[in-house]
Amino acid sequence: MSTSQTSDAEAGGRPSTPGRPAGDFSLDVERRTVPIAIRSYFDRLRSGDPGALPAVLGLVVLAAIFSQVSDRFLSSNNIGNLPGQGAYIAIIAMGLVFVLLLGEIDLAAGTTGGICAGFAAQGIFSNGLHHGISGLLFWTLMVCMAAAVVLGFYLKSISGPILVIVGLVIALTGQDKHVLLALVFAVAIGAAVGIFVGWLVAAVGIPSFIVTLALFLAFQGVLLFALKSQPIGVNNYNLWYGLAHDNMSPAWSWVFSITVVVGYFVYTAVKSLRAQAAGLAADTMQLVVARAVVLAVAAIAITFFANQNRNTNAFKTIEGLPWAAAIPIALMILATITLNKTPWGRHLYATGGNEEAARRAGIDVRHIKVTAFTVNSSFAALGGVFLASSTGGAQLDLGAGNILLFAVAAAVIGGTSLFGGRGKPRDAILGALVIVMIPNGIGLKPNLGVQHQEVITGVVLLVAASVDAISRRRALGR
Amino acid sequence: MAEPILEIRQLNKSFGPVHVLHDIDLAVYPGEVTALVGDNGAGKSTLVKCIAGINSIDSGTVLFEGKPVTLHDPRVAAALGIEFVYQDLALADNLDITQNMFLGREIRRRGFLSDGQMERKARETLTSLSVRTVSSVRQAVASLSGGQRQTVAIAKAVLWNSKVVFLDEPTAALGVAQTRQVLDLVRRLADQGLGVVLISHNMNDVMEVADRVAALFLGRIAAVVNTKESSTTQIVELITAGRSGDIGLAPATANESI
Numbered sequence: 001m002s003t004s005q006t007s008d009a010e011a012g013g014r015p016s017t018p019g020r021p022a023g024d025f026s027l028d029v030e031r032r033t034v035p036i037a038i039r040s041y042f043d044r045l046r047s048g049d050p051g052a053l054p055a056v057l058g059l060v061v062l063a064a065i066f067s068q069v070s071d072r073f074l075s076s077n078n079i080g081n082l083p084g085q086g087a088y089i090a091i092i093a094m095g096l097v098f099v100l101l102l103g104e105i106d107l108a109a110g111t112t113g114g115i116c117a118g119f120a121a122q123g124i125f126s127n128g129l130h131h132g133i134s135g136l137l138f139w140t141l142m143v144c145m146a147a148a149v150v151l152g153f154y155l156k157s158i159s160g161p162i163l164v165i166v167g168l169v170i171a172l173t174g175q176d177k178h179v180l181l182a183l184v185f186a187v188a189i190g191a192a193v194g195i196f197v198g199w200l201v202a203a204v205g206i207p208s209f210i211v212t213l214a215l216f217l218a219f220q221g222v223l224l225f226a227l228k229s230q231p232i233g234v235n236n237y238n239l240w241y242g243l244a245h246d247n248m249s250p251a252w253s254w255v256f257s258i259t260v261v262v263g264y265f266v267y268t269a270v271k272s273l274r275a276q277a278a279g280l281a282a283d284t285m286q287l288v289v290a291r292a293v294v295l296a297v298a299a300i301a302i303t304f305f306a307n308q309n310r311n312t313n314a315f316k317t318i319e320g321l322p323w324a325a326a327i328p329i330a331l332m333i334l335a336t337i338t339l340n341k342t343p344w345g346r347h348l349y350a351t352g353g354n355e356e357a358a359r360r361a362g363i364d365v366r367h368i369k370v371t372a373f374t375v376n377s378s379f380a381a382l383g384g385v386f387l388a389s390s391t392g393g394a395q396l397d398l399g400a401g402n403i404l405l406f407a408v409a410a411a412v413i414g415g416t417s418l419f420g421g422r423g424k425p426r427d428a429i430l431g432a433l434v435i436v437m438i439p440n441g442i443g444l445k446p447n448l449g450v451q452h453q454e455v456i457t458g459v460v461l462l463v464a465a466s467v468d469a470i471s472r473r474r475a476l477g478r
Numbered sequence: 479m480a481e482p483i484l485e486i487r488q489l490n491k492s493f494g495p496v497h498v499l500h501d502i503d504l505a506v507y508p509g510e511v512t513a514l515v516g517d518n519g520a521g522k523s524t525l526v527k528c529i530a531g532i533n534s535i536d537s538g539t540v541l542f543e544g545k546p547v548t549l550h551d552p553r554v555a556a557a558l559g560i561e562f563v564y565q566d567l568a569l570a571d572n573l574d575i576t577q578n579m580f581l582g583r584e585i586r587r588r589g590f591l592s593d594g595q596m597e598r599k600a601r602e603t604l605t606s607l608s609v610r611t612v613s614s615v616r617q618a619v620a621s622l623s624g625g626q627r628q629t630v631a632i633a634k635a636v637l638w639n640s641k642v643v644f645l646d647e648p649t650a651a652l653g654v655a656q657t658r659q660v661l662d663l664v665r666r667l668a669d670q671g672l673g674v675v676l677i678s679h680n681m682n683d684v685m686e687v688a689d690r691v692a693a694l695f696l697g698r699i700a701a702v703v704n705t706k707e708s709s710t711t712q713i714v715e716l717i718t719a720g721r722s723g724d725i726g727l728a729p730a731t732a733n734e735s736i
Contacts, residue, residue: 047621271594280594281616341590346573350581353570360568361582362553421572 031276032283034290054467055414055430058460062434066441069448073441076310080318083325084244086436088113088387090328092407093414093428094335095379098372100411101339101352103420104201104208107404111219112193112377113384114399118226120186120385121394123176124240125232129185130174137225141189142168148192151199152374156367160374163191179239183385190381191374198370208373220400233393243327244390247320250307256326257299260333265292324386328429331379335425348372352420383407409457410435413464434460481544483508483673484529484560484642489538491521491528498524500698502538506642506673511664513684513705514677516694517717522677525694526644530562531555543641560642561635568631571620575612576600578619579634603637604629607666611659625656632663642673649683661687681710695720700727 032040045053066073092109099106106112119129119141126132129141145168152161167188169175176182197215201208234240248256268288275282283291303321311318339345351358351368359365387403388394412418413434414427435457442453482505491499499521506512516522527533529540531549539546542558549555555562569578576593579600585592600615609629612622619627628648635643645664649657665687668674678684684691685705693700693716700716703725715722 275594278594278598280597281614343584343586343591346577346584346591347582350570350573350577353572357568357570357578358581360552360562360564362556363582421570 032281032287034284034287037283037287050415050468052415052426052430054464055427055434058413058434058464059430059437062437062441062460066437066444069441070444072444075312076305076308077312077318078440078444080247080306080310080322082433082436082440083322083328084390085440086432087244087324087328088383088390088403089406089410089435090429090432091331091386092380092383092403093410093432094328094331094425095376095383096407096411097335097416097423097425097428098348098379099208099376100408100416100418101348101420101423102369102372103352103418104369104373105408105418106197106208106212106373106376106380108193108197108212108215108219109376109380109383109407110399110401110404111216111223112190112380112399113382113387113403114394114397115219115222115226115384116186116189116193116381117384117388117398118223118232118394119189120176120182121232121234121388122226122228123171123182123185124179124234124237127177128174129171129176133226133228138171142171144196145171145189145192148195152195152370155195155199155203155370156364157195157371157374160191160195160371160378163378164188164195167192179237183240186385187378187381190377190379190384193381194374194377195370197377198373201373202366202369216404220397223394223398223400224396227394227396229396231393231395234388235392240385240389242323242389243386244324247306247318247322248326250320253303253307253321253326256321257303260329261292261296261299264295265289268292324390328432332425332429339425344368344371349421352422354421406435406457407432409461413461415468434464480507480509482506482541483543485541485544486525486529487539487541489525489528489540490536491524491533492536498697499528502699504692504699504702506675507689508641508673509668509671510689511668511674511676511687513688513691514675514694515679515681515684515691515713515717519696520694520717521697522694523646526562526646526675526677529555529560529644556638559638559640560644561638561640562644562646563628563631563635563648564646568634569619569627572618574618575615575622575630578630579603579615579637581634583638599637600633603633606670607633607636607663609633609663623656624652625659628652628656628660629663632660632667636667636670636672640672642675643667644675644677646677647679648676649678649680657683681713684713685710693717693726695727698727701725 044051063074072078092113096106096109122132123129130138145164149161149164149168152164167185170181170185170188176185193215197208197211200206200211247253265288268283268291269285272283272285272288306321307319309317309319339348347358347363347368350361350363351365355365358368384399388398391398410431411423411428412431414424414429414431416423416427438456438460439453442448442450442456484506486502486504489499489502490497502525504525514522514525524533528535529549531551531554534550540549541547542560547554547558570581573581576597580596585595585599597615604612604615611626611629619630622630632643632645632648648660648664652660661683664674664676668689676684676688688705690702690704691708691713692702693713695716698720700720703713703716712722716726720727
């Protein structure tokens, strides 16, 4: 065939080993060894896919700066506080990744979390939500949730409506006086909100920016109704308070880390063996082991340090992995598997990359959008719960203000695109770490006012976005 | 001659008062490339959308393998084995070649994606089409050239043992070498026994790969001619005037339509 000579030039500058014709899928039968993996990582960097690098560099630079500002910054006590302070950003941002992947936005994620946590707090505080708020409001909420169930099933969503039904049952039977069930109820309200938003965006056709802007405003009022304009503290509810403040016992910390590492190793090893058996491109065992060892070293180091007593006060020991770190990490693993290994996740990426192509491939784009918004708002509800935990209770402005913007910034700093199609749950965690480090570091230096915090956060976001844009431009320019 | 695999009889379509397609008769034979040509606005795209089920038809029948079928949804056409490759909008840039080829029809194992199996099948399909321009099925589509994209889109269409493939202007945006590759691929599809419908403006492409040419003129089939027995001039006349010598629409019809 006369055209085979053009193939290398056409492959978009991809390295095609000389002497091997491209038509043999030369790049596909490779056994990826450690050097090849490292080289292909740098190739990816050069081709304009910085991945997690800007966020990681940001973390290192900020840590270096703040360790100069205050020697307490790198103390184990302070580092142990970071997860509790930032978990809500990580969780809200992780939910946002799902809608950002579609090129949509949820401006109401913060206030959604606010009302969900608000209703849950009111439910516990007044021994069942129907005792706490006016009958009109209670039944309006119940009817809205029931409508969301119907709407959800109509839009061919399954798990979302079922979660809302669970929440309905909890509220109607008054079981939301128990803390755990109240928190489930909170997440169920979030799912109901997500179904409505998804329906308005995907079926009615209102831009998500407008829908969620409206809800952002309205929910601040709903929260006042839910709390009857009285803030409710949650510090007395051990489970709720513990989410942002308590730690796993050292033994369970080890169990958690080892499970994560072993799970990762087994998964990648099985995948590699299967691919090798099928004659596909596969990582060599050497690479699989090398990756697992890196992860294991990191996990062991983190767990070891987390299990040291980090309290500066001698009367109480603080040790173990914070729940506020373990829960977001577990959620991240779950979200990553969902996005990468299920058809739903694949369809979500496809819809974000090219909606028309997805539609023509027979994907129910409306269903994808509705379910993505449901996931997003459920995460937002959980984020609101963590927010209330770390700030001590359901204040009257819970979830309002900058919280949503911090979450969006976290996702973007981590590498998620606002235009859809590109992003990972991991981005939310890394970005949230960057975002939370700034107020934490500045707070350690009392003579640095809060005004610095906002400026630095803005600059970091701008730098992260610029690194992303410039690397992309350079890649296109080549 | 073999039985047509897809046959359209007396198809009519109007958008409001505008009668876009008049009594269209068209047959697609397995193992042949049928070119569908016509000027802008002649109704090529509307005809394809009617067959795909994107637009409804007002009257007429569509026979698939001799049996009448109702195509009201793109998925019905796909289930029968009729695939459409559109000029653009067919691929998601952020996914790789395998993921695009299996989009919407992923192979699953216990509810999870079976990436290895899909990768193997994608490679088999590309190999069976003698595609030599793609060095990895894990390449992101964003990094592909126009010709490679078109190749992937076509390969995606034949992955599912399809029987009829419609190609809408597959070479419109391509350079010389890439056009060559795609035309070779089109020919190979027909050689594998598929019925191929090539919609094109480019007479060189049509004369080169098509077995028969159906010329649309203002919503009517002016004529269906064998490529071997006709010339570019003749087809151009059919496209622009609706008739050429003895063949084509009757003069009255041709003039009335304008």
